[in-house]
Amino acid sequence: xxxxxxxxxxxxxxxxxxxxxxxxxxxxxxxxxxxxxxxxxxxxxxxxxxxxxxxxxxxxxxxxxxxxxxxxxxxxxxxxxxxxxxxxxxxxxxxxxxxxxxxxxxxxxxxxxxxxxxxxxxxxxxxxxxxxxxxxxxxxxxxx
Amino acid sequence: xxxxxxxxxxxxxxxxxxxxxxxxxxxxxxxxxxxxxxxxxxxxxxxxxxxxxxxxxxxxxxxxxxxxxxxxxxxxxxxxxxxxxxxxxxxxxxxxxxxxxxxxxxxxxxxxxxxxxxxxxxxxxxxxxxxxxxxxxxxxxxxxxxxxxxxxxxxxxxxxxxxxxxxxxxxxxxxxxxxxxxxxxxxxxxxxxxxxxxxxxxxxxxxxxxxxxxxxxxxxxxxx
Numbered sequence: 001x002x003x004x005x006x007x008x009x010x011x012x013x014x015x016x017x018x019x020x021x022x023x024x025x026x027x028x029x030x031x032x033x034x035x036x037x038x039x040x041x042x043x044x045x046x047x048x049x050x051x052x053x054x055x056x057x058x059x060x061x062x063x064x065x066x067x068x069x070x071x072x073x074x075x076x077x078x079x080x081x082x083x084x085x086x087x088x089x090x091x092x093x094x095x096x097x098x099x100x101x102x103x104x105x106x107x108x109x110x111x112x113x114x115x116x117x118x119x120x121x122x123x124x125x126x127x128x129x130x131x132x133x134x135x136x137x138x139x140x141x142x143x144x
Numbered sequence: 145x146x147x148x149x150x151x152x153x154x155x156x157x158x159x160x161x162x163x164x165x166x167x168x169x170x171x172x173x174x175x176x177x178x179x180x181x182x183x184x185x186x187x188x189x190x191x192x193x194x195x196x197x198x199x200x201x202x203x204x205x206x207x208x209x210x211x212x213x214x215x216x217x218x219x220x221x222x223x224x225x226x227x228x229x230x231x232x233x234x235x236x237x238x239x240x241x242x243x244x245x246x247x248x249x250x251x252x253x254x255x256x257x258x259x260x261x262x263x264x265x266x267x268x269x270x271x272x273x274x275x276x277x278x279x280x281x282x283x284x285x286x287x288x289x290x291x292x293x294x295x296x297x298x299x300x301x302x303x304x305x306x307x308x309x310x311x312x313x314x315x316x317x318x319x320x321x322x323x324x325x326x327x328x329x330x331x332x333x334x335x336x337x338x339x340x341x342x343x344x345x346x347x348x349x350x351x352x353x354x355x356x357x358x359x360x361x362x363x364x365x366x367x368x
Contacts, residue, residue, distance in 0.1 A: 030284045033198035041206040072311045094297040107282030114293040124304050128311040135318040136218035
């Protein structure tokens with residue numbers, strides 16, 4: 001693992017750009033292809049790549065498994081939270097038009113609601129993908 | 145792109161898809177099969193782009209060609225790269241596949257032509273989404289996002305919950321989890337010290353078992 005300089009340096013150079021690209025996919029989802037799901041997968045791919053090159057133990061120091069599990073749950077909670085917030089604001093569940101004051105433009109609420117739920121999708125997909133990879137890669141071969 | 149160019153790209157991609165599909169079936173090396181499956185996903189993503197389903201293509205390329213290939217490789221590291229020879233004849237599966245494929249091809253005869261404006265898919269709510277999403281949801285040029293996150297917010301919520309459930313299921317099945325505080329084995333409790341790995345614990349228990357010859361018939365408990 002130590003002599004593969006190109007892989008190690010390449011991973012370190014590319015990682016921030018892939019993370020940035022994931023955020024681009026996330027926030028550009030309103031204007032072009034992309035959205036929370038794709039961005040979450042790309043975000044998780046960075047840590048999968050890191051684990052493939054530097055080993056699982058080092059990857060788990062960068063992104064602990066417990067953080068990934070928490071992200072998986074947090075995203076769903078965020079999604080539901082946006083839904084309940086619009087409900088407490090007087091609208092229906094997940095009707096983002098009510099997110100702001102009544103005199104506010106309802107499309108404003110829609111815009112922020114969509115950003116909120118997409119963020120929830122991103123966090124969940126990211127956490128789940130990393131957790132799945134850890135679960136598969138963490139098992140050692142058992143010779144029976 | 146002109147009509148003929150689209151058709152040429154379609155034909156080339158479909159031929160590539162068929163070649164990779166046949167290659168996946170024919171190879172006995174599972175590593176090769178996994179890599180070819182990744183290529184298959186990537187070519188399908190290309191097909192989706194040609195059909196203007198860029199969001200689907202994006203997902204297919206990221207999940208099908210990326211993450212699932214890595215997960216399959218992790219599995220191969222556990223089970224080995226060689227596929228054993230089938231012990232039954234392949235005639236019955238071949239028959240089933242040919243009949244199913246034939247029925248599917250027969251079914252495509254009833255499918256309305258691709259991209260026609262008066263197809264059933266464009267008659268229902270799609271026209272409303274394209275016309276009015278600008279007023280109802282706001283200035284979001286990608287209507288797919290409007291539909292996915294707002295009009296169909298419930299569906300996307302369900303999908304997110306399904307993904308979360310998948311994680312819970314896989315973790316319950318595959319994860320070794322953390323060790324308990326103490327383990328009962330061969331007649332007494334073993335305290336699990338801080339920073340102790342599973343292997344340490346098993347070694348300690350076996351060690352004690354060897355010393356403690358008075359205990360007869362101590363059960364060999366599996367870990368996990």
